Amino acid sequence: MSVTKLGKFAVIGLSAAWIAGCSTTATDTDSSTVAEDANSTEQANENTDQAFGAGQDGAMTSVIVDESAATNDNGMDSLAGVQTVFYFDFDKSIVRPESREALAKHAEYLVSHPDARIVLEGHADERGTREYNMALGERRAKAISRYLTIQGVAASQIETVSFGEEVPVAFGHDSNAWQLNRRVEVRYE
Amino acid sequence: MMFKKCLSVLFTCLIFISSARAQLVIEITSGADQLLPIAVVPFGYEGVDALPEDIAQIVEADLARSGLFQPIPRSNMLSMPSKEADVFYRDWRLLKSDYVVIGAIKKLPNNQYRIGFELLNVLSQKPVQKHSSIDVSARNFRDAAHYISDKVYELLTGTRGAFSTRILYVTAEGDKKAPLFKLQVADADGHRPQVVVESKEPILSPSWSMDGRKIAYVMFRNRRPNIFIQELATGKRQQIAQFRGLNGAPAWSPDGKKLALVLSKDNNPEIYTLDIATQKLERMTNHYAIDTEPSWEPDGKGIVFTSDRGGNPQIYRLDVNSKRVERVTFEGDLNTRARMTPDGRYLVTVQKNDGNYHIALQDMKTGRVQILTETYLDESPSIAPNGSMVMYATTYQGKGILAVVSVDGLVKYRLPSADGDVREPSWSPYFK
Numbered sequence: 001m002s003v004t005k006l007g008k009f010a011v012i013g014l015s016a017a018w019i020a021g022c023s024t025t026a027t028d029t030d031s032s033t034v035a036e037d038a039n040s041t042e043q044a045n046e047n048t049d050q051a052f053g054a055g056q057d058g059a060m061t062s063v064i065v066d067e068s069a070a071t072n073d074n075g076m077d078s079l080a081g082v083q084t085v086f087y088f089d090f091d092k093s094i095v096r097p098e099s100r101e102a103l104a105k106h107a108e109y110l111v112s113h114p115d116a117r118i119v120l121e122g123h124a125d126e127r128g129t130r131e132y133n134m135a136l137g138e139r140r141a142k143a144i145s146r147y148l149t150i151q152g153v154a155a156s157q158i159e160t161v162s163f164g165e166e167v168p169v170a171f172g173h174d175s176n177a178w179q180l181n182r183r184v185e186v187r188y189e
Numbered sequence: 190m191m192f193k194k195c196l197s198v199l200f201t202c203l204i205f206i207s208s209a210r211a212q213l214v215i216e217i218t219s220g221a222d223q224l225l226p227i228a229v230v231p232f233g234y235e236g237v238d239a240l241p242e243d244i245a246q247i248v249e250a251d252l253a254r255s256g257l258f259q260p261i262p263r264s265n266m267l268s269m270p271s272k273e274a275d276v277f278y279r280d281w282r283l284l285k286s287d288y289v290v291i292g293a294i295k296k297l298p299n300n301q302y303r304i305g306f307e308l309l310n311v312l313s314q315k316p317v318q319k320h321s322s323i324d325v326s327a328r329n330f331r332d333a334a335h336y337i338s339d340k341v342y343e344l345l346t347g348t349r350g351a352f353s354t355r356i357l358y359v360t361a362e363g364d365k366k367a368p369l370f371k372l373q374v375a376d377a378d379g380h381r382p383q384v385v386v387e388s389k390e391p392i393l394s395p396s397w398s399m400d401g402r403k404i405a406y407v408m409f410r411n412r413r414p415n416i417f418i419q420e421l422a423t424g425k426r427q428q429i430a431q432f433r434g435l436n437g438a439p440a441w442s443p444d445g446k447k448l449a450l451v452l453s454k455d456n457n458p459e460i461y462t463l464d465i466a467t468q469k470l471e472r473m474t475n476h477y478a479i480d481t482e483p484s485w486e487p488d489g490k491g492i493v494f495t496s497d498r499g500g501n502p503q504i505y506r507l508d509v510n511s512k513r514v515e516r517v518t519f520e521g522d523l524n525t526r527a528r529m530t531p532d533g534r535y536l537v538t539v540q541k542n543d544g545n546y547h548i549a550l551q552d553m554k555t556g557r558v559q560i561l562t563e564t565y566l567d568e569s570p571s572i573a574p575n576g577s578m579v580m581y582a583t584t585y586q587g588k589g590i591l592a593v594v595s596v597d598g599l600v601k602y603r604l605p606s607a608d609g610d611v612r613e614p615s616w617s618p619y620f621k
Contacts, residue, residue, distance in 0.1 A: 119412070121412070126566065126584075127546065127566060128502075128523075128525060128539075128541075128546065128568070129482065129495070129525040129526040129539050129568045129569065130393050130394065130568065130569065130612075130613065131393070131394060131437050131438040131451065131481050131482045131495075131526070132479070132481055132482060132495055132502060132525050132526070134393075134414070134435055134437050134438075134451075134481070135435065135437075135451070135453075135458040135479040135481045136479070138434060138435055138453055138458065139457075139479065142457075159433065160434065161412060161413055161414075161434070162414075162434075162435060163391065163409070164393075166391035166393060166409075167391060169366075171365050173565075173566070173584060173587060187412075
């Protein structure tokens with residue numbers, strides 16, 4: 001550690017501490033985002049961000065609280081009771097035969113309601129690494145998406161999202177829990 | 190002295206608010222074969238008010254945790270000198286201690302403390318280095334202790350110590366069905382945790398910039414993953430990727446200018462690099478298989494990543510200039526999430542064998558592969574900046590915890606948390 005480097009860091013650290021001490025509101029600079037599709041444009045009122053001025057004492061970090069509310073329910077009677085969760089084999093993204101009947105009903109509804117939009121949320125079990133599981137969850141969601149588009153659903157009606165292993169529904173560390181977590185959930189927007 | 194002054198300012202800036210919240214607790218499970226006996230004598234202090242921390246105890250714990258040292262218990266010490274003139278070397282020879290760390294603390298008028306320390310060689314009966322001291326405020330005693338540990342470690346092993354570094358990790362607390370996710374930063378020993386971001390939606394893949402001042406991470410918002418960059422000191426945050434599909438696995442380039450990341454906007458997961466200043470995005474891979482988990486080589490010329498283009502996931506190397514791809518791992522049923530040691534010698538991966546996921550180490554020169562861990566569902570390896578240790582996430586007694594293994598596989602310790610699951614460790618670089 002050289003003396004000059006130390007001094008430089010000290011100055012940066014000081015000003016950083018000063019800034020932290022003075023700011024008590026969120027400084028979310030999303031202006032430079034490179035997002036390209038309108039769908040993901042941020043809506044400020046859907047997120048409750050709070051940055052605490054944790055720096056009164058010159059602390060290194062400040063806290064940002066992130067709460068997103070995202071639930072939608074469009075009461076669709078013709079789909080009442082139709083399965084919305086579809087399961088997969090380990091490390092596989094093949095749509096199981098027993099899923100077909102329910103998927104056909106979703107396809108039928110979407111074809112007859114061209115304004116309806118769905119999000120297919122793919123999930124993986126806890127085994128394997130997290131980002132690889134993000135990719136695996138997406139692959140499963142895309143498998144369902146392909147199945148629906150073959151039935152005539154417009155690709156523009158479907159969005160695929162992966163949660164990887166981050167949002168399990170069963171919490172054991174055994175094959176039963178893993179089976180329940182390897183899934184795609186159909187969510188109407 | 191200029192150096193001293195700078196250091197004290199530095200420590201003043203590195204203030205953390207200590208919190209009473211549950212923190213990670215170290216449990217050492219195995220150490221090296223040959224441990225170096227060392228005595229860290231309680232530091233002398235002539236003041237009246239109580240000291241905020243026991244410096245010698247922190248140094249002793251640091252050295253013990255490295256798995257290379259065998260500290261002499263205080264209760265065995267025959268004397269407790271705080272300056273060299275008071276040291277009877279035969280006392281320490283009797284205890285079979287090869288080295289002794291002594292020190293003294295003096296309160297200065299400006300609410301600062303001067304902490305002097307010395308490392309002594311019992312055999313040669315001489316100091317290993319000249320007496321030196323640092324000035325800190327009461328809340329920076331832990332920083333001072335880690336600084337002393339770094340010095341002692343470097344003098345005795347020739348390798349720079351990593352005790353003054355920090356770790357990022359994610360915790361999931363509360364109701365399992367609706368947990369609160371927190372991205373936290375703490376000292377490398379788990380002390381002084383602080384929440385950086387919290388959210389009801391998942392947070393993963395935290396990554397440090399090379400100067401240790403910024404972090405990148407993935408956080409869901411409105412049920413979709415986004416990549417953020419955040420300045421640690423101010424909390425100032427920038428959303429840098431919110432494309433349709435995956436926005437994942439951000440990894441800072443060694444020069445700090447680019448971020449490697451995974452996007453599936455062009456249909457399936459591919460590796461991209463983003464120039465942070467110009468916002469220019471460049472696609473680096475082009476394959477219908479999954480390409481994910483990019484990590485830069487220390488010289489920035491290559492990116493190692495996970496791909497299942499060969500059938501099951503293995504590690505591949507991408508040449509940043511030519512974009513040529515070659516396979517790197519061949520052993521095990523699969524290899525994912527590679528990280529390279531700072532000297533470029535070893536590749537650490539998560540390897541699956543017979544259904545078990547363990548941390549593996551591949552020698553890039555000889556190709557030899559060694560399994561380092563025997564814990565359960567190991568993932569997310571992250572290497573200390575001095576290349577000595579790998580921190581990773583594992584499942585212990587049904588809970589997600591962090592654990593550490595040395596690159597030679599001999600030293601192991603756990604950092605369990607009192608409540609909730611802990612995952613996704615990321616070891617900081619040195620703070621320059």
